[in-house]
Amino acid sequence: MMSRTPGARFATRLILLLGLLCGGTCQAFATDAQGVTKDEILLGSVLDLSGPVASIGVPVREGQDMAIQAANDAGGINGRKIRIIYSDSGYDPKKAIIATQKLTNDDRVFAFVGQLGAAIVHVTMPIIINGGSLLLFPNAPIEEVYEPLKPLAFTMQPAYNVQARLAATYAYNTLGKRKFCAFYQDDDSGEQVLRGINEALDSAGVKLIEKASYKRGATDFSSQFARLKQADCDIVMFGAVVREAAAAMLERQKIGWNVDVLVSQPSATDTVIRLAGSAAEGMLGVNQMLPLDMIKDQPNVVPVFKAYADSHGGKLPDPAFLYGYNFMNLFIEAARRTGPDLTTQNFIKTLEQFRDFDLNFGMAPASFSATQHVGSLSTNLLKVVNGQWTRIGVLK
Amino acid sequence: MIAFLQQIVSGSAVGIVYALVALGFVMVHKATQVFNFAQGELMMLGAFVAYTFIVLFGLPFWLGGVIAIASVALFGAALDRILLRRMVGTKPFTIFMLTVGIGFCIRSIVMLVPIWGTETYSLPSPLQGKVFSLGGLIISADHAVILLTAALVTAALFAFFQFTRLGLAMRAISQNSLAASYLGVRVDSLFSIVWALSAAAAALAGVMLAPLSFVHSDMGQIGLKAIPAAVLGGFDSLPGALVGGLIIGIVEALAGFYLPEGVKDVAAYIVLLVVLAVKPRGLFGHADVKKV
Numbered sequence: 001m002m003s004r005t006p007g008a009r010f011a012t013r014l015i016l017l018l019g020l021l022c023g024g025t026c027q028a029f030a031t032d033a034q035g036v037t038k039d040e041i042l043l044g045s046v047l048d049l050s051g052p053v054a055s056i057g058v059p060v061r062e063g064q065d066m067a068i069q070a071a072n073d074a075g076g077i078n079g080r081k082i083r084i085i086y087s088d089s090g091y092d093p094k095k096a097i098i099a100t101q102k103l104t105n106d107d108r109v110f111a112f113v114g115q116l117g118a119a120i121v122h123v124t125m126p127i128i129i130n131g132g133s134l135l136l137f138p139n140a141p142i143e144e145v146y147e148p149l150k151p152l153a154f155t156m157q158p159a160y161n162v163q164a165r166l167a168a169t170y171a172y173n174t175l176g177k178r179k180f181c182a183f184y185q186d187d188d189s190g191e192q193v194l195r196g197i198n199e200a201l202d203s204a205g206v207k208l209i210e211k212a213s214y215k216r217g218a219t220d221f222s223s224q225f226a227r228l229k230q231a232d233c234d235i236v237m238f239g240a241v242v243r244e245a246a247a248a249m250l251e252r253q254k255i256g257w258n259v260d261v262l263v264s265q266p267s268a269t270d271t272v273i274r275l276a277g278s279a280a281e282g283m284l285g286v287n288q289m290l291p292l293d294m295i296k297d298q299p300n301v302v303p304v305f306k307a308y309a310d311s312h313g314g315k316l317p318d319p320a321f322l323y324g325y326n327f328m329n330l331f332i333e334a335a336r337r338t339g340p341d342l343t344t345q346n347f348i349k350t351l352e353q354f355r356d357f358d359l360n361f362g363m364a365p366a367s368f369s370a371t372q373h374v375g376s377l378s379t380n381l382l383k384v385v386n387g388q389w390t391r392i393g394v395l396k
Numbered sequence: 397m398i399a400f401l402q403q404i405v406s407g408s409a410v411g412i413v414y415a416l417v418a419l420g421f422v423m424v425h426k427a428t429q430v431f432n433f434a435q436g437e438l439m440m441l442g443a444f445v446a447y448t449f450i451v452l453f454g455l456p457f458w459l460g461g462v463i464a465i466a467s468v469a470l471f472g473a474a475l476d477r478i479l480l481r482r483m484v485g486t487k488p489f490t491i492f493m494l495t496v497g498i499g500f501c502i503r504s505i506v507m508l509v510p511i512w513g514t515e516t517y518s519l520p521s522p523l524q525g526k527v528f529s530l531g532g533l534i535i536s537a538d539h540a541v542i543l544l545t546a547a548l549v550t551a552a553l554f555a556f557f558q559f560t561r562l563g564l565a566m567r568a569i570s571q572n573s574l575a576a577s578y579l580g581v582r583v584d585s586l587f588s589i590v591w592a593l594s595a596a597a598a599a600l601a602g603v604m605l606a607p608l609s610f611v612h613s614d615m616g617q618i619g620l621k622a623i624p625a626a627v628l629g630g631f632d633s634l635p636g637a638l639v640g641g642l643i644i645g646i647v648e649a650l651a652g653f654y655l656p657e658g659v660k661d662v663a664a665y666i667v668l669l670v671v672l673a674v675k676p677r678g679l680f681g682h683a684d685v686k687k688v
Binding site for chain 1: 402403406407410413507514520525608610613614617651
């Protein structure tokens with residue numbers, strides 16, 4: 001018979017309390033299910049929706065939302081609907097930190113998908129990982145996401161220098177170029193491209209003969225191109241972004257200089273052709289994601305673009321839409337394959353089994369493993385032929 | 397020599413765009429003592445309105461441009477009548493922050509308009525791609541039009557301020573608005589006209605810049621380049637704004653060609669610092685002397 005002394009009663013209550021707590025926490029440890037309930041998977045995403053790169057953030061969000069809508073309309077993932085909380089960073093790291101802390105510590109999201117901006121990901125990645133959320137497929141081609149490997153971080157975007165190195169190696173080995181010049185944006189993304197070019201040229205034993213930079217937002221490139229033309233380059237490697245790349249191609253056309261140009265990923269888009277017109281003819285480029293015009297007639301793509309056009313005045317989405325759509329669908333597929341017991345560890349194990357998973361929506365096939373958390377290190381080699389991007393190869 | 401002249405021509409064309417935006421800063425500041433931080437965004441608005449009428453509605457370039465300039469001028473006047481006139485008597489910093497806010501609002505509204513948004517658009521001029529060759533010197537037709545238009549606008553503004561009653565009244569209020577009002581000048585109405593003219597100058601800059609740099613919601617950043625142009629010329633001098641803009645454009649172009657990598661982006665500011673060290677009120681500025 002149980003003792004009825006005060007000490008025994010206290011001990012009984014304590015044991016019951018500990019039992020309840022243990023039951024609850026043991027359940028939590030067993031599922032490790034931050035951001036996952038019976039009905040819902042909670043995601044977070046900090047994007048620039050109003051600041052200097054809102055032109056990327058807004059279409060990324062649109063792509064993510066369309067992928068989520070389609071998955072939820074089809075019944076969700078193993079019975080769970082996806083809910084995503086967006087926060088606008090305005091491309092301000094301080095705002096991004098506060099938003100990320102809230103999403104990971106208060107809202108306890110399962111994963112951050114599509115976090116936008118190299119500077120933003122650089123400051124928020126430690127917060128996300130320390131908070132126990134996954135960092136999945138950020139829109140930030142920086143090496144630190146995957147090197148050194150972090151168990152909770154996966155990306156589809158290798159750093160810009162990786163693609164630039166492949167591009168410069170191709171130009172040297174296949175095109176036979178020897179007098180390399182660079183035209184690049186004077187910021188982190190441009191410097192990364194420059195680094196990749198120099199890595200490739202160092203291996204080949206040559207150096208850049210001239211380089212010219214510009215500040216983001218510059219409108220006149222006449223002095224840069226005059227200098228590059230004077231240096232008599234046989235190829236100009238671009239580390240530029242859409243508008244500036246297009247304006248630079250117009251300047252190149254204006255001065256009548258037919259030098260070969262090979263542009264990096266941000267400029268290998270349909271928008272550059274639309275803005276530069278005939279000046280873009282013959283331009284080479286590298287991009288992990290295929291330009292919209294190359295995939296828009298695919299049977300699986302047509303209904304998606306039509307649905308977009310119906311709600312956006314008949315327009316095709318911006319190229320950045322593909323990043324949002326594909327990266328979210330990659331998450332959806334990994335969550336689906338993980339099954340009903342969706343925990344962080346189970347998700348990681350599932351994603352690490354992916355081999356050449358191809359969504360056939362313009363994105364390179366994804367392969368992850370326990371030792372590689374970057375989904376693809378190859379890139380498409382493209383050329384503008386008759387006013388359209390055409391794939392002429394794959395660089396690995 | 398050819399390369400040197402080439403940079404002068406290219407730099408002048410860009411400098412004229414800075415100058416037009418700077419002209420707007422100076423016009424408003426001279427008359428109302430308000431520093432309008434939204435001048436760059438008014439330029440951007442002009443470019444978007446021109447894009448809408450020319451590309452979306454198919455109007456001829458010149459007509460779409462005129463409509464854009466007129467409508468942004470009306471918008472500038474409305475800003476004065478509805479918002480800024482209520483701020484008379486408040487601290488200058490307050491009004492300055494109001495114009496900062498107006499700039500942010502204009503940009504945000506442009507991004508929300510469905511046919512504009514966050515995309516970049518091409519607004520080709522009728523002379524797009526055409527170049528003249530003058531003894532080895534390559535001059536794009538667009539640049540030539542910018543320089544010619546600026547010369548005409550400068551002449552028109554000079555004639556307006558020198559030979560018209562309205563221009564005389566505006567010169568009066570810029571020197572002493574209180575005395576001008578005692579003499580029967582309708583200061584309030586003239587302030588709105590100044591804002592309209594300033595917005596028109598910004599819109600003209602937008603229409604001329606758009607074929608070169610495309611139409612997008614970040615165009616207003618040019619406003620930051622126009623501020624040194626206005627300061628360089630002397631913040632109360634209209635010809636100074638023009639000269640300041642030209643100097644900034646040409647210095648940038650020459651620095652970009654002749655000087656080491658990276659100097660181009662700071663060259664204009666170095667020139668500004670040197671000029672202000674020698675002439676603190678800018679090249680054409682002068683100290684205001686009020687006699688009682």
